[in-house]
Amino acid sequence: MTTYQSMVLVNRPKNGEIGDYLFETKEQEIPSPAEGQLLIKQTHMSLDPAMLGWMSEDRGSYIPPVELGEVMRSSGVGEVVESNHPDFVVGDKVLGMTGWQEYLVSDGQGFNKLQPGVSAEIALCVFGLPGLTATTGLYQFGKPKEGETLIVTGAAGSVGTIVGQLAKADGLRVIGVVGSDEKADWIVNELGFDGAINYKSEDLAGQLTALTPNRIDVFFENTGGPIQQLIVDRMNAHGRIVVCGMIADYQSATPSPGPNWIPLIKKRITIQGFAMPDHWGEIPQILAKLTPYVQQGKIKYRAHTVKGLNNAVKGLNMLFSGENRGKMVVEL
């Protein structure tokens, strides 16, 4: 085979809808790397909620949108199949911004080799964007202390699972908010969370009160939705709220309102919105913080894999509907 497929963004999402109308599949000849370049065959591509924002025409965000006609942006893991680059040899496995394509030529910038024993799945599920995001958000902004209570929304998601397990390992009481009973079971029985709330169930306020006898010190927000107000009302003085994602609202033309700010004064609460691209320069320190937890077996994960580039759109939709069971990965 001398050709490969890539998916190019040709439309902006209408009403937040993700579908095949957004992309055009291109078939091209596999390029040869020039001097100083390498050819990467992507094997595992990450699907992330942020992608909806990257496709949209919002130039005020933390990262410019993907331009129409460009290959859709993504991170992924690939294998070096040809190298004219001094730092890479054929067979190296690398993690970086690969895009929605089977092959790519790169000058190596932004690509890091996987350490021996690190699989593509753990690279994408833990050491990739989810783990970097969870670690940065939790420690830099959440400032967790042993004995405190943390609540994380999207708790069965790629970032939420790691946030909860890190906090649990640090001796916090950890409650997760999820969208199904299956996910609730999983985070409690498999990941060791102290409790879970299915936001589709009844009496959210009552469940929250029962599960947080000492109220809430850290609120790690990945989703938005109606439980947000209840959590803010349940915070302790000097609580920290880390706003990492609002997936419940990304597809909405009129995002739902947030909590009134009076409790922020009464409780002297800090809210910090953040996005990983501000923190690329800190990756060595972030990995130094995260790696020991992984080595000690404290971070479990699961990947939800779909096969082939032509299933990427379907996989992305599963993220927004909450049908996924674990971090969404496209196996190529």
Added chain:
Amino acid sequence: MTTYQSMVLVNRPKNGEIGDYLFETKEQEIPSPAEGQLLIKQTHMSLDPAMLGWMSEDRGSYIPPVELGEVMRSSGVGEVVESNHPDFVVGDKVLGMTGWQEYLVSDGQGFNKLQPGVSAEIALCVFGLPGLTATTGLYQFGKPKEGETLIVTGAAGSVGTIVGQLAKADGLRVIGVVGSDEKADWIVNELGFDGAINYKSEDLAGQLTALTPNRIDVFFENTGGPIQQLIVDRMNAHGRIVVCGMIADYQSATPSPGPNWIPLIKKRITIQGFAMPDHWGEIPQILAKLTPYVQQGKIKYRAHTVKGLNNAVKGLNMLFSGENRGKMVVEL
């Protein structure tokens, strides 16, 4: 005269309503200070929006409520008329938590002498709660930088006037939000703000855009209200929001919703709620920061005075209706 009046809280506010039904006036004999005590005759009492919170039965706030049967809480300036305290002599003017009463006996704790040349009015309007609050909120949390744009709501109020003038002196572009054209004129023409918006006027979004060509870096929130969302939408990346007051919502049984949190992520915004009681220990440093601005004539102020304890309720209501012209003070 050997008796004095005090006002004791006897009811909690119903539906946020402030009225005579809340208080009972007591007439008592003026006490004598014991060894180590002083007798203070209050001359100027401060009225502040926070008082509504202090009267309410909300034990989750930053300061416990005033108990029923207790003298209502306030700060104020008084003159020492009798002293058995080594650090105070008759004639000293002092600033501290005086309460709604004409006389009080104190052990001196929490009372500071006014520096020579400092009037009771400037003490209450600038060096008292408003100035401490403005300085702490602006510098500790707003982190203003020369050339940035700051917007402050309640801009003609006791805190807002000082926030705006400090920021202006530091070389920021300063826009104030007020509730009348008279106040708009005053903050622009007398205090030197770069612009003002009357929130009761038309096309707030258009006015905001026109007045903030470089968007907004610091948002100092004293009021709440519908312009809050417009300001958040107009923030720059890494903007700082200081939540100091929400006077528009204090009297509401169902506070209005706040902004959706998506912009907090896109712009990596920090929101910090704060209240002065957390910062009592920092007062020397806060005054060291504030005093040079005052000495250089950069902080103008105006007091709105009502006379007599029996007008305190009326004065407090003027604060909430926005009828006041300057910091509300009761002259005793």
